[in-house]
Amino acid sequence: MTLAALPRLLVEPPVRAALLEDLGLAGDITSTAVIPAGHRSTVVMAARKHGVIAGLDAAELAFQLVDPKIVMTRHIEDGGAVKPGDVIATIEGPSRGLLTGERTALNFLGHLSGIASVTAGIVAAIEGTRASVVCTRKTTPGLRALEKYAVRAGGGMNHRFALYDAVLIKDNHVAIAGGIAESIRRAKAGVGHMVKIEVEVDTLDQLHEAMEVGVDAVLLDNMTPDQLREAVGIVAGRAITEASGGITPATAAAVAASGVDLLSVGWITHSAPTLDIGLDFRSAN
Structure with a gap:
């Protein structure tokens, strides 16, 4: 059965709340001080353990809410299995935004993928x-x-x-x-x-x-x-x-x-x- 994506209306509120919690009243003061304005980078999200992926929409939204110029290209979809070293997604855009959104994106992706992974383990067992x-x-x-x-x-x-x-x-x-x-x-x-x-x-x-x-x-x-x-x-x-x-x-x-x-x-x-x-x-x- 095809995995239906959640409507953005359900995904955005918790992601936005997590970013607001992280940014507080001053924003990402480290990236603003250290990274030149206009600098751009390419980064990848990669698996370090075996598992099943879930939460890519939340991760992508975390970057896009910080800076709409950030583009994420997926190499695997939610529900897909990964092994250590597998590249899950490539993200390109303004470096400050990438660094600002990084932790929130990984928090959602890691947590939800953890749930998907243990669920898959029990599904396999039965x-x-x-x-x-x-x-x-x-x-x-x-x-x-x-x-x-x-x-x-x-x-x-x-x-x-x-x-x-x-x-x-x-x-x-x-x-x-x-x-x-x-x-x-x-x-x-x-x-x-x-x-x-x-x-x-x-x-x-x-x-x-x-x-x-x-x-x-x-x-x-x-x-x-x-x-x-x-x-x-x-x-x-x-x-x-x-x-x-x-x-x-x-x-x-x-x-x-x-x-x-x-x-x-x-x-x-x-x-x-x-x-x-x-x-x-x-x-x-």
Whole structure:
């Protein structure tokens, strides 16, 4: 499936905010003092580790917001795999602008590529099963659209985007509402017919209760592969099954082999290591 780019309307606000944070009230005083006005350079962004790229639009925008005369030529697109030494993009333009935008561009590209890379690792680990990898709402404040995009670039799928686009009844909802069945009934009465309803269950008894009332999806929290396999049998195709809790590349294959539809993994957005990408000077123009 082709990876659809995010609208600029979603990409620009976080990039602009990051540049404003860096430039403050005086701008890039180092580049202004050291680099002559009018000087031009060519630089390249290159991978220093194996990974999957995501965030090129954000990186390009970081340079263009600093100086529209900067031109970036891509040699790989988001979703593409890289190895150490691969040139990701060539950037040419006023040297001051290149240096001013460098860190913001690399921050976005490295962070989002890190998310894409770890997602791709789990996708590879469960290849051959029916399961897909999905992310959660455990995202960096202000960067959710970009981070969920990076998950897609790595071959994963997105869970709900926020509190408004789907119902997810979790353990605290159940405790306060007075039980699984009552929570589901209230949800069905309180939302429109287009809204999906998912409920989190910790035990097979709770799962039986949820299936008696009926839901669109069940989140099977912190269950063993054997418990997950039994849960899939209980559901018997009547709802989407989602496994959650401590899933790593080492455990993902066993979880997926249980027959669940989805593996929900929060750390791919909140704890993914940055992919090491450098900006290297090539020539003065």
